[in-house]
Amino acid sequence: MLSNAWIIPLLPLLAFVTIIFFTRRHERLSSLVSIGAICFSWVLSLVVIISVLKNPVTSEFEFTWLNLIGLQVRMGILIDSLTAIMLFVVCTVSSLVHIYSVGYMTGDPRFSRFFSFLSLFSFSMLGLVLANNFLGIFVFWELVGLTSYLLIGFWFEKKTASDAGKKAFITTRTGDLGFIIGILIITTAAGTFNFREIFHAVEAGHIPIGLLTLGAIFLFAGAVGKSAQFPLHVWLPDAMEGPTPVSALIHAATMVAAGVYLVARTMTIYLAAENAALVVASIGCITAFLAASIGLVQNDIKRVLAYSTISQLGYMIMVLGLGGYTAGTFHLYTHAFFKALLFLGAGSVIHAMHTNDIWEMGGLYPKMKVTAVTFIIASLSIAGIFPLSGFWSKDEILTVAGHFHNPIFLIVGILVAGMTAFYMFRLCFVTFFGPPRDQHKFDHAHESPKVMTVPLMILAFLSIFAGWVGIPWLKHGYSSFVYHHEPHHAEPNFILMIVSTLVALTGIYLAYAMYYKKSISPEKLKEKFAFPYKVLYNKYYFDELYHAIIINPVMKLSDFLFGKVDVGVVDWLVNGTGRFTVLLSDAKQWFDSRIVDGTVNGIASVTGRAGSGLRRIQTGQLQNYAFVVFFGLVIIILLKLS
Amino acid sequence: MIGLNHYLTLSTFLFCIGIFGVLTRRNAIGILMSIELMFNAVNINFVAFSKFVTPTALVGQIFAIFVITIAAAEATVGLAIVLLIYRNFKGINVDNINIMKW
Numbered sequence: 001m002l003s004n005a006w007i008i009p010l011l012p013l014l015a016f017v018t019i020i021f022f023t024r025r026h027e028r029l030s031s032l033v034s035i036g037a038i039c040f041s042w043v044l045s046l047v048v049i050i051s052v053l054k055n056p057v058t059s060e061f062e063f064t065w066l067n068l069i070g071l072q073v074r075m076g077i078l079i080d081s082l083t084a085i086m087l088f089v090v091c092t093v094s095s096l097v098h099i100y101s102v103g104y105m106t107g108d109p110r111f112s113r114f115f116s117f118l119s120l121f122s123f124s125m126l127g128l129v130l131a132n133n134f135l136g137i138f139v140f141w142e143l144v145g146l147t148s149y150l151l152i153g154f155w156f157e158k159k160t161a162s163d164a165g166k167k168a169f170i171t172t173r174t175g176d177l178g179f180i181i182g183i184l185i186i187t188t189a190a191g192t193f194n195f196r197e198i199f200h201a202v203e204a205g206h207i208p209i210g211l212l213t214l215g216a217i218f219l220f221a222g223a224v225g226k227s228a229q230f231p232l233h234v235w236l237p238d239a240m241e242g243p244t245p246v247s248a249l250i251h252a253a254t255m256v257a258a259g260v261y262l263v264a265r266t267m268t269i270y271l272a273a274e275n276a277a278l279v280v281a282s283i284g285c286i287t288a289f290l291a292a293s294i295g296l297v298q299n300d301i302k303r304v305l306a307y308s309t310i311s312q313l314g315y316m317i318m319v320l321g322l323g324g325y326t327a328g329t330f331h332l333y334t335h336a337f338f339k340a341l342l343f344l345g346a347g348s349v350i351h352a353m354h355t356n357d358i359w360e361m362g363g364l365y366p367k368m369k370v371t372a373v374t375f376i377i378a379s380l381s382i383a384g385i386f387p388l389s390g391f392w393s394k395d396e397i398l399t400v401a402g403h404f405h406n407p408i409f410l411i412v413g414i415l416v417a418g419m420t421a422f423y424m425f426r427l428c429f430v431t432f433f434g435p436p437r438d439q440h441k442f443d444h445a446h447e448s449p450k451v452m453t454v455p456l457m458i459l460a461f462l463s464i465f466a467g468w469v470g471i472p473w474l475k476h477g478y479s480s481f482v483y484h485h486e487p488h489h490a491e492p493n494f495i496l497m498i499v500s501t502l503v504a505l506t507g508i509y510l511a512y513a514m515y516y517k518k519s520i521s522p523e524k525l526k527e528k529f530a531f532p533y534k535v536l537y538n539k540y541y542f543d544e545l546y547h548a549i550i551i552n553p554v555m556k557l558s559d560f561l562f563g564k565v566d567v568g569v570v571d572w573l574v575n576g577t578g579r580f581t582v583l584l585s586d587a588k589q590w591f592d593s594r595i596v597d598g599t600v601n602g603i604a605s606v607t608g609r610a611g612s613g614l615r616r617i618q619t620g621q622l623q624n625y626a627f628v629v630f631f632g633l634v635i636i637i638l639l640k641l642s
Numbered sequence: 643m644i645g646l647n648h649y650l651t652l653s654t655f656l657f658c659i660g661i662f663g664v665l666t667r668r669n670a671i672g673i674l675m676s677i678e679l680m681f682n683a684v685n686i687n688f689v690a691f692s693k694f695v696t697p698t699a700l701v702g703q704i705f706a707i708f709v710i711t712i713a714a715a716e717a718t719v720g721l722a723i724v725l726l727i728y729r730n731f732k733g734i735n736v737d738n739i740n741i742m743k744w
Contacts, residue, residue: 189692620740625666 002051002079003061008044008087009126010092011037012119019116021423030112033280034119035098045084054085060132060196076194078132081482083330086129089336090464093253094122094126096455101245102342102617103452114154120248121147124253130259135194137262141179141222144255145172152242164238171235173212181220185211186269199268203248209273216269216276219262220283227259227313230287234542238312240302240356246346247302252309252343253336254533258450260316260332267325267484281321281404285412288314290540292419297536300356302344304427308382311416315397318409324400325484329385331397334389334467335477338381340487341459345375348452349431355438358427363436370453375459381463383421383504384595386497390468396470397502414503421507429515438561460556513516586620656683656684670734674717691701716736 015037019030062076067095077083080298105114124143131137146169149446153165190198201207223229228236239251250256263270263280270277288311295307312335348371354360365372379392394417401409436442447453470478472492488630514518535541660683663676683705692702728734 036664127719573720615744620743621737622739623665630661630665 001061001116004050005044005048005061005077005079005087005130008041008048009123009130009484011044011596012126014121015119017124019112019119024112024116024184025567026116027111027429030115031098031102035095035102035117036120037099037119039089041122042088042095045087045091048079049088050086051082052079056081056481062132062194063561065244072606072612073135074133074194076132077130079130082261082264085329085333086257087126087481089333090125090129090254093340094118094125094249095246096458097249097344098341100248100347100452100455101243103449104245105243110154114151114243115152115173117147117150118245121151121250121255125258125581129256130290132195134195135185135193137265141176141226141258143177145169148172148239148250148255151246152239153243154243154246161240161241164235168235168239171232171411173227175221175223175232176216177224178221179199179225182215182221184322185215185218186402189215193266199266202268202272210464212269213273213276213315216266216273217279219266219269220276223259223262223280223317224283225254225259226262227317228287228310229259229314229317230290231542232312233287233291234539237303237306237539239291240300240306244302244343246348247306248340248343248347250629251306252339256309256313257332257336260313260328261318262331263317263320263323264329267320270321270482271323277321277323279321281318281409284314284318284321285315285409286314287311288318289412290314292416292423294539295423295538296419297533298360301358301361301427301431302343302347302356304358304423305339305342308342308424311420312339312382313396314414315413318413319397319400322400322404322409326479326482327393327396327400329469329482330478332391334463334470337459337466338390338463339372341456341463342382343376343451344459345371345378345458349446350458351448351452353438353441354444355441358430360430360438361436361442362434362438363432363442364445365432367442368432368447370447370456374453374456375432376428377460377490378463379424381467382424383508384417384500385504386501388464388469389499391463391497392467392470393470395493395497395500398496399491402493402496409606414500415492417500418503418507421504422511425508426512429511431612433516438619455470457510467564504568510622536585630642646690646694649686649694653687654682656686657689668735668737670727670736671721673736674720676726677720678713678717681709685709698710 011032015034018033021205023029023033051527058078058080060076060078060214064072064075065075066073073458092496098115100117101114101118105111108114122149124140127138128144131140149165149169152168153162156162156165186191186198186207189211190201192198192201200214216366223626225232234250236256240247270280291307291310291314295304298304298307312331316328316335319331349361349364350356352368352371355361377388381388384391398410398413398417401413404410434576469481510520514522514525538544657680660680663679664673667673667676671699688702688706688709690702692705696702724734724739731737731738
């Protein structure tokens with residue numbers, strides 16, 4: 001039965017094809033096709049989970065795709081608990097985003113195409129998590145990158161949007177370069193593309209540790225790109241130019257989780273190559289802190305959420321680098337729900353207020369109760385307040401970080417938790433409470449239609465309860481389902497729980513004091529810490545740095561190549577060929593008129609002159625003719641006689 | 643004695659003189675006369691052969707009579723043509739008859 005799991009990604013693919021070729025003109029039908037496909041896949045993903053719960057073995061189904069001499073490539077699907085969880089997360093968030101988009105994208109001239117792209121993305125992401133070998137995962141990795149580009153630049157008439165799409169694709173592609181190198185190193189060392197075979201080889205010690213470490217680091221480069229880790233994090237904030245459902249689906253819950261999924265899937269490699277794992281953990285840690293700090297001062301609601309995503313992904317990557325397979329994937333699972341909820345809620349606010357700037361909002365609570373309440377629930381979850389989902393998953397992360405011999409990860413983790421609570425509630429207080437800052441916009445604001453608020457409510461439910469499967473006191477909780485090597489029971493660390501809750505509450509209180517009660521003035525703080533504020537507001541000047549050291553030189557090189565090579569050499573050659581051809585035709589023309597025509601005319605004139613000459617024989621005098629006859633007769637006789 | 647060869651030589655000479663006359667005389671009647679000379683040369687040839695080769699069968703002589711008859715008829719026609727030429731060209735100098743000249 002599980003061997004038919006390939007149907008799960010197939011349905012959205014069929015939806016994509018159907019919409020593009022058949023139902024493009026019919027908006028309602030297209031959205032129904034798309035929603036129908038992903039919802040059916042969701043049901044099938046539930047079947048997969050139940051199946052894996054009942055029978056916790058890893059299943060693999062393959063077929064030979066390429067059979068050449070010396071190379072045999074098999075493609076297939078791998079189903080274990082990680083796959084089951086990922087399928088569930090992707091299908092759930094994707095279905096809810098699909099339904100939400102019906103409300104958000106009404107009136108858009110390319111409505112059907114949006115749904116076709118959503119379906120294509122769902123197909124790509126589902127294929128990615130089902131893949132059983134590096135080649136398969138790479139194909140879907142790139143497909144996911146493509147659909148991300150298409151969706152970010154959906155409103156491509158806006159230059160910022162098309163630029164953002166390009167930036168996303170190019171930045172992730174840069175990471176993919178490392179990914180490819182990593183794949184090549186590992187698969188050449190192990191002799192196969194297949195995950196399980198590679199992991200057996202790694203565990204049996206067939207692969208030299210140096211090569212393994214190098215390969216693992218390069219593989220991680222792909223995750224750095226796709227999951228927007230430092231230093232390739234620059235594309236994710238810009239990707240907010242895309243429609244908000246896109247931000248919710250791709251850049252919060254699923255595509256960016258692909259990098260985390262990759263590290264989790266190849267955990268065997270990282271456990272064996274400790275130095276590579278340390279690199280992973282460090283980058284995750286840096287990213288978590290960096291992004292949270294930038295998010296403290298941003299004024300665009302989606303940008304704050306984007307940096308929050310980068311920071312949370314940093315958490316996941318960090319804990320995976322420290323060996324916390326269960327913790328990292330658990331946080332991926334809970335984060336998908338509350339982050340998607342945050343983005344969809346933000347979309348609801350943007351839809352109502354027609355602005356992204358939080359300083360043009362304010363006092364929206366009474367006007368948009370459902371949006372506000374669900375947004376606050378998600379904020380509580382991400383801040384890690386007991387007993388919502390985020391509390392359990394964040395706690396797992398901190399517990400694993402605490403086990404590491406160097407306390408730096410735990411300290412940074414706790415700091416980031418505080419920062420997260422602060423900036424999320426800064427967002428809540430400024431957007432939903434206090435006096436409205438733009439009266440005109442405020443007057444036009446209204447709650448979103450049911451098709452948008454119902455997904456919010458479902459996600460709020462999940463943000464509260466979905467994490468309860470990971471409560472440490474459960475006998476058969478998350479840690480008995482998704483594990484590496486052995487199921488284990490999470491031990492609850494009460495001290496850590498209390499500390500993290502205190503830190504979160506501190507963050508929330510600070511936000512309350514600064515932005516609701518106004519007992520601490522944000523403006524005064526801005527003045528006092530003018531330089532740090534400037535650095536944070538400008539995102540540590542990363543974009544400017546990259547612009548200076550990479551983009552500008554490349555552009556200059558392109559201009560030079562264009563001027564000197566393209567125009568100078570290539571065009572010169574092309575024009576030269578043209579000139580040469582003209583020269584050749586002139587010569588031919590000369591030849592044609594002088595020689596060819598000359599010959600023809602010459603023959604004619606020779607004939608004419610010969611005729612003029614020969615006609616003199618016709619004297620008209622019979623005696624001459626008679627003479628010729630007689631003469632000829634004499635010749636014949638002479639010839640006959642001799 | 644006078645043998646066949648002598649007669650044949652005579653006839654050849656006469657024939658050649660006749661041809662010469664046909665080819666070079668300007669007067670049309672002169673050309674006709676030369677043609678008559680050629681006929682007579684031929685007659686001598688026939689009779690000579692008849693006499694010396696088949697003395698009993700008088701084939702050659704009979705043929706010579708035919709030739710004379712034909713010559714007479716032909717002379718008639720020729721003179722008629724000369725008459726017409728005289729009417730059209732005001733003279734019988736064949737050098738002037740070159741309408742078919744290029």
